[in-house]
Amino acid sequence: xxxxxxxxxxxxxxxxxxxxxxxxxxxxxxxxxxxxxxxxxxxxxxxxxxxxxxxxxxxxxxxxxxxxxxxxxxxxxxxxxxxxxxxxxxxxxxxxxxxxxxxxxxxxxxxxxxxxxxxxxxxxx
Amino acid sequence: xxxxxxxxxxxxxxxxxxxxxxxxxxxxxxxxxxxxxxxxxxxxxxxxxxxxxxxxxxxxxxxxxxxxxxxxxxxxxxxxxxxxxxxxxxxxxxxxxxxxxxxxxxxxxxxxxxxxxxxxxxxxxxxxxxxxxxxxxxxxxxxxxxxxxxxxxxxxxxxxxxxxxxxxxxxxxxxxxxxxxxxxxxxxxxxxxxxxxxxxxxxxxxxxxxxxxxxxxxxxxxxxxxxxxxxxxxxxxxxxxxxxxxxxxxxxxxxxxxxxxxxxxxxxxxxxxxxxxxxxxxxxxxxxxxxxxxxxxxxxxxxxxxxxxxxxxxxxxxxxxxxxxxxxxxxxxxxxxxxxxxxxxxxxxxxxxxxxxxxxxxxxxxxxxxxxxxxxxxxxxxxxxxxxxxxxxxxxxxxxxxxxxxxxxxxxxxxxxxxxxxxxxxxxxxxxxxxxxxxxxxxxxxxxxxxxxxxxxxxxxxxxxxxxxxxxxxxxxxxxxxxxxxxxxxxxxxxxxxxxxxxxxxxxxxxxxxxxxxxxxxxxxxxxxxxxxxxxxxxxxxxxxxxxxxxxxxxxxxxxxxxxxxxxxxxxxxxxxxxxxxxxxxxxxxxxxxxxxxxxxxxxxxxxxxxxxxxxxxxxxxxxxxxxxxxxxxxx
Numbered sequence: 118x119x120x121x122x123x124x125x126x127x128x129x130x131x132x133x134x135x136x137x138x139x140x141x142x143x144x145x146x147x148x149x150x151x152x153x154x155x156x157x158x159x160x161x162x163x164x165x166x167x168x169x170x171x172x173x174x175x176x177x178x179x180x181x182x183x184x185x186x187x188x189x190x191x192x193x194x195x196x197x198x199x200x201x202x203x204x205x206x207x208x209x210x211x212x213x214x215x216x217x218x219x220x221x222x223x224x225x226x227x228x229x230x231x232x233x234x235x236x237x238x239x240x241x242x
Numbered sequence: 243x244x245x246x247x248x249x250x251x252x253x254x255x256x257x258x259x260x261x262x263x264x265x266x267x268x269x270x271x272x273x274x275x276x277x278x279x280x281x282x283x284x285x286x287x288x289x290x291x292x293x294x295x296x297x298x299x300x301x302x303x304x305x306x307x308x309x310x311x312x313x314x315x316x317x318x319x320x321x322x323x324x325x326x327x328x329x330x331x332x333x334x335x336x337x338x339x340x341x342x343x344x345x346x347x348x349x350x351x352x353x354x355x356x357x358x359x360x361x362x363x364x365x366x367x368x369x370x371x372x373x374x375x376x377x378x379x380x381x382x383x384x385x386x387x388x389x390x391x392x393x394x395x396x397x398x399x400x401x402x403x404x405x406x407x408x409x410x411x412x413x414x415x416x417x418x419x420x421x422x423x424x425x426x427x428x429x430x431x432x433x434x435x436x437x438x439x440x441x442x443x444x445x446x447x448x449x450x451x452x453x454x455x456x457x458x459x460x461x462x463x464x465x466x467x468x469x470x471x472x473x474x475x476x477x478x479x480x481x482x483x484x485x486x487x488x489x490x491x492x493x494x495x496x497x498x499x500x501x502x503x504x505x506x507x508x509x510x511x512x513x514x515x516x517x518x519x520x521x522x523x524x525x526x527x528x529x530x531x532x533x534x535x536x537x538x539x540x541x542x543x544x545x546x547x548x549x550x551x552x553x554x555x556x557x558x559x560x561x562x563x564x565x566x567x568x569x570x571x572x573x574x575x576x577x578x579x580x581x582x583x584x585x586x587x588x589x590x591x592x593x594x595x596x597x598x599x600x601x602x603x604x605x606x607x608x609x610x611x612x613x614x615x616x617x618x619x620x621x622x623x624x625x626x627x628x629x630x631x632x633x634x635x636x637x638x639x640x641x642x643x644x645x646x647x648x649x650x651x652x653x654x655x656x657x658x659x660x661x662x663x664x665x666x667x668x669x670x671x672x673x674x675x676x677x678x679x680x681x682x683x684x685x686x687x688x689x690x691x692x693x694x695x696x697x698x699x700x701x702x703x704x705x706x707x708x709x710x711x712x713x714x715x716x717x718x719x720x721x722x723x724x725x726x727x728x729x730x731x732x733x734x735x736x737x738x739x740x741x742x743x744x745x746x747x748x749x750x751x752x753x754x755x756x757x758x759x760x761x762x763x764x765x766x767x768x769x770x771x772x773x774x775x776x777x778x779x780x781x782x783x784x785x786x787x788x789x790x791x792x793x794x795x796x797x798x799x800x801x802x803x804x805x806x807x808x809x810x811x812x813x814x815x816x817x818x819x820x821x822x823x824x825x826x827x828x829x830x831x832x833x834x835x836x837x838x839x840x841x842x843x844x845x846x847x848x849x850x851x852x853x854x855x856x857x858x859x860x861x862x863x864x865x866x867x868x869x870x871x872x873x874x875x876x877x878x
Binding site: 203 | 646650651652653654655656658659662665687710
């Protein structure tokens with residue numbers, strides 16, 4: 118929580134996507150935290166303790182997104198985590214979503230309404 | 243060549259000899275009895291013939307011994323003809339002696355039994371080669387000469403004639419010698435004539451035999467080549483083909499070992515398959531063509547047969563590694579070219595543990611075999627090259643699609659935000675242009691998605707990543723995702739699936755894609771207010787998925803091409819530009835990957851029914867079999 122706004126950490130190596138997330142989140146009363154690498158994302162997470170995390174599944178390497186989620190989960194089992202996925206990402210068989218506590222997967226390009234309703238729902242519960 | 247000859251083989255000439263020896267023994271029983279009966283009759287006629295009895299008994303007695311030897315020889319397996327030939331000689335000699343005694347006792351040169359010598363000469367000509375027949379005839383003539391004198395011994399009064407006598411030669415000077423020479427001349431003439439007839443018969447028989455053997459060998463060779471061709475062409479896996487070729491080549495030529503060397507692009511000749519060679523030998527080093535005359539010769543197209551590797555001079559000049567060959571215990575070698583359509587691929591070498599292990603038949607056969615093997619190798623290589631090309635193409639498509647999707651997602655995301663007012667108000671005309679750009683961008687993203695699905699499907703072909711899945715659960719999930727879209731267009735979406743756990747082994751991503759493609763196609767091409775029904779049925783051996791719609795249908799002429807990549811039927815194009823023409827190609831690929839079948843029934847304006855059958859795997863049969871609908875999703 119920052120100035121009464123919910124803090125959402127967004128990690129994606131695509132700066133355009135990060136910018137879109139920032140626009141959507143800021144316009145809807147969230148405080149976005151943006152990171153372009155898994156490493157800086159983890160540092161931000163540790164420093165700012167966000168209310169929610171959105172992570173791109175495939176960043177600089179295949180496992181970067183999932184490893185970040187695992188590291189966050191090792192520190193906090195409660196914080197809601199969402200994944201961003203591109204066309205062609207093989208979601209199935211790579212990880213157990215329930216084991217990692219992933220609340221949902223957004224397909225890129227992100228649809229603002231779906232993103233907002235899912236985030237709001239996750240933050241309410 | 244060690245090809246198997248047909249059963250019942252052996253050499254007919256030898257068989258003939260063996261049969262004649264037996265027949266000769268049978269005939270002798272009659273001869274012995276005839277002597278006894280004849281003697282009795284002669285005594286009855288008042289002749290002095292008692293001395294003949296022991297001869298008859300002796301004939302029967304030695305015939306018993308001969309019959310025993312004959313039977314003993316017959317029971318021995320794989321006995322050559324030689325013992326029978328000796329037996330034939332022994333019989334003839336014994337008969338000569340018996341006949342000579344009989345003749346001596348019945349009047350010597352004057353005896354009517356003298357004629358029987360002719361019979362024995364004919365028998366010898368039938369049984370034995372000409373030279374041996376003449377030798378036997380000479381023996382017979384010497385016995386006659388001895389017997390001519392013998393009559394004198396038995397009858398001191400040289401002029402006395404035997405009561406059996408049919409001619410009178412004794413008692414006059416020169417008459418005996420003259421008669422003896424006549425008999426000898428006649429017997430030689432008889433021997434020459436009979437043996438020349440017999441030789442001619444034998445020669446003809448030999449020709450027939452050769453022809454038969456040749457035919458049998460050709461047949462065996464053909465059968466073997468057929469077997470080899472079958473075993474080589476059964477698979478297109480190059481390594482398996484080569485291993486089979488090496489094993490079969492060694493087996494057929496009864497070689498100790500075999501190696502196949504294939505020319506590399508850099509001109510080396512590495513061993514790419516081997517059978518029966520030690521690791522140490524295989525590790526001896528690369529073959530340098532400049533130093534391996536045997537391979538160089540074979541690569542020029544000529545087979546090279548080295549009968550003795552250790553023979554002076556040969557080893558040093560022919561082989562690059564003569565010492566290693568010797569250490570490996572290789573004493574002879576045959577090297578033939580591997581050639582397909584005039585292109586030299588390499589060589590096949592077979593190695594013998596003994597000198598002269600291979601004959602010209604082996605050379606000929608291995609050449610046939612190598613040309614067959616070369617075809618197998620070329621086919622397998624062609625397939626490998628095609629697979630490699632296909633893999634490279636897939637990789638290229640994958641890279642392009644992956645590179646496209648990120649900027650596309652960013653572009654579409656930006657457009658969405660602009661259209662939804664995140665960047666301020668949008669004038670109406672700008673909005674329209676942006677909406678069209680967004681629509682086209684989505685089509686492009688769908689194409690990238692379909693291309694990735696297609697190459698993933700291609701790459702997954704032959705992979706054994708199979709997890710137990712419930713087709714029914716996947717169908718419910720896909721129908722759930724489409725329900726809102728169907729409802730918005732007043733399309734009734736009916737799902738009819740049986741209850742039950744996992745009902746086939748499959749690839750989850752692919753099956754999700756398959757169901758999604760079929761269902762979204764059905765919804766897309768069904769007019770508002772229409773019907774789409776999806777049904778899953780399981781039987782003991784198969785799982786059936788049926789997707790049926792009341793949509794625009796597929797024209798008959800397009801139905802054959804509907805599973806081709808990038809094909810869209812004309813009525814589908816007219817209805818919507820949303821479609822890449824890859825959806826059903828992906829479906830077909832996924833069905834193939836799961837060893838399933840897909841059938842399509844469609845009529846324009848009436849709808850389409852797609853039926854997919856998957857062979858059933860996983861946990862037993864019967865589960866969910868015939869179960870009624872457990873979930874029905876209806877939207878509309």
